[in-house]
Amino acid sequence: xxASCIFCKIVDKQIPxxxxxxxxxxxxxxxxxxxxxxHILVVPKMHVQNVVQLAQNEQLLSKVVQIAGQIAxxxxxxxxxxxxxxxxxxxxxVFHAHGHVLSNKTSGETDVV
Ligand code: 5GP
Ligand code: ZN
Numbered sequence: 660x661x662a663s664c665i666f667c668k669i670v671d672k673q674i675p676x677x678x679x680x681x682x683x684x685x686x687x688x689x690x691x692x693x694x695x696x697x698h699i700l701v702v703p704k705m706h707v708q709n710v711v712q713l714a715q716n717e718q719l720l721s722k723v724v725q726i727a728g729q730i731a732x733x734x735x736x737x738x739x740x741x742x743x744x745x746x747x748x749x750x751x752x753v754f755h756a757h758g759h760v761l762s763n764k765t766s767g768e769t770d771v772v
Contacts, residue, residue, distance in 0.1 A: 666755035710743035735762035
């Protein structure tokens, strides 16, 4: 937990998010400012700055990608973009690694809330 990190606060349930998946290692929740019909962020619970740091833990990176695929299977028929902005000039604004699951194709499960 990094005190000033907004995604650590979401993981810690100090601030609310529309959570779609949670296990001991990974959380996924809706992006607050969606840019596609399906726009979900998949984050490791552990604070690491970006996907390159996340890749130092191969199992955790693999799990993040697998959860992204599972969410996309449920919500967009398994077709999606998985985007990791890395660095400020590349558009990263939250420095806790996160994959954007993006798709304009929707299917299956949607949220009740
Ligand atoms: P980045 O620009 O770092 O790749 O992506 C950060 C994403 O986090 C943005 O798409 C932004 O809309 C989203 N975001 C920022 N703050 C919050 C928040 O408090 N809650 C949620 N659910 N998403 C957030
Ligand atoms: Zn964090």
